[in-house]
Amino acid sequence: MSMQNLAKYLLSATFAQKYWTMKRITCPKCEHSFSFDESRYRQVKSISFACPACRKHFSLTLDEIEDMNREEIDAPYGYITVIENQFCYRQSYALQPGDNVIGRHSPGSVVNISIQSGDMSMDRRHCIINVKPLADGTARYTLRDNPSLTGTFLRNEILNDRERATLKNEDIVTIGATTFIVYLPEGDEDEYLTE
Numbered sequence: 040m041s042m043q044n045l046a047k048y049l050l051s052a053t054f055a056q057k058y059w060t061m062k063r064i065t066c067p068k069c070e071h072s073f074s075f076d077e078s079r080y081r082q083v084k085s086i087s088f089a090c091p092a093c094r095k096h097f098s099l100t101l102d103e104i105e106d107m108n109r110e111e112i113d114a115p116y117g118y119i120t121v122i123e124n125q126f127c128y129r130q131s132y133a134l135q136p137g138d139n140v141i142g143r144h145s146p147g148s149v150v151n152i153s154i155q156s157g158d159m160s161m162d163r164r165h166c167i168i169n170v171k172p173l174a175d176g177t178a179r180y181t182l183r184d185n186p187s188l189t190g191t192f193l194r195n196e197i198l199n200d201r202e203r204a205t206l207k208n209e210d211i212v213t214i215g216a217t218t219f220i221v222y223l224p225e226g227d228e229d230e231y232l233t234e
């Protein structure tokens with residue numbers, strides 16, 4: 040293994056460990072989410088928390104924390120996963136047939152996918168993923184800007200004003216400082232290669 044590869048390997052191993060030991064906790068009173076490093080508490084049966092938002096005190100067992108962090112998402116039309124960044128925690132949302140309006144969560148704004156984030160460069164109604172079910176049981180997925188102030192980026196390229204870009208499985212979309220990955224059911228990669 041070259042020095043360069045070794046450095047890369049060590050970096051990724053450190054990252055993976057940090058990622059896996061960070062758990063997400065949701066306050067039972069106000070539903071505020073925060074993360075904590077589980078690896079420091081391996082020996083205990085239950086852990087006491089004080090919610091940073093509403094100050095409620097509560098305790099959880101490690102099993103309960105595990106349940107909270109299991110991603111079970113019922114999504115026959117696929118889902119998006121928002122990547123954790125300085126403004127928000129990792130979160131996933133199912134896609135529905137029709138227009139899925141995506142934006143930053145804000146009280147009173149009506150969108151289908153309301154991302155819990157402090158990222159002010161993300162509009163409340165930023166972009167739209169349209170899911171069009173087809174006769175053969177599959178669906179066609181397109182992405183468009185709403186339009187938003189900072190634009191919508193697909194694979195690092197900004198969408199034009201009226202562009203409707205076709206989405207494929209594991210596409211990366213950036214809105215403001217926030218990035219999400221689109222997971223589509225049974226991604227037929229070959230279909231897109233012939234386009």
Ligand SMILES: [Zn+2]
Pocket residue numbers: 066067068069070071090091092093094095
């Ligand atoms: Zn709370």
